[in-house]
Amino acid sequence: DAGVIQSPRHEVTEMGQEVTLRCKPISGHDYLFWYRQTMMRGLELLIYFNNNVPIDDSGMPEDRFSAKMPNASFSTLKIQPSEPRDSAVYFCASSLEISGGASDTQYFGPGTRLTVL
């Protein structure tokens, strides 16, 4: 298995531009998570999906952020318009279950390093 795939690995953009991050979860996993990692705030859960349906988006910082999961093998996180304070590493993770069983391990992708100038 290739694991969780994220693209691009690095993104540099200018303030005000739209940014789209992409994720392909592990096949068969029912849950998909988007995280943001910064030195100041650590690892923050932004949103997660169960069977392609958004369950909890309370971690999404602002309306500028949106996420979709049109099918079981693809998800996007979009920032429009982007701002310098959005600069961070964004991780996608997937799991079979969210917690409570042997299959609740989250498998993280390699992340997308976003820099907004």
Add this chain to the structure above:
Amino acid sequence: QQQVKQSPQSLIVQKGGISIINCAYENTAFDYFPWYQQFPGKGPALLIAIRPDVSEKKEGRFTISFNKSAKQFSLHIMDSQPGDSATYFCAASRDDKIIFGKGTRLHILP
């Protein structure tokens, strides 16, 4: 209620020594406590996890100690090796919530 406090922020240990990272949580509803290990340029990966019905879990050189009454748990790395140098995150979860600590950057001196 939802915070997981992790300490220290950074830790330097001599090769062969014991590395200890501590976490404290507030919400007694949490029922799963994983530790994740992250190497530079990589995503976090599950290292070891524990449930509150046991006080200790050991896997190789890695041990989680869990104190339910104090709402604290810790990761012990015995015989620490330079390859253990990484960032470690504790987490607490229940049902649809998982909260991560802010991480500990561990450096093992050769």
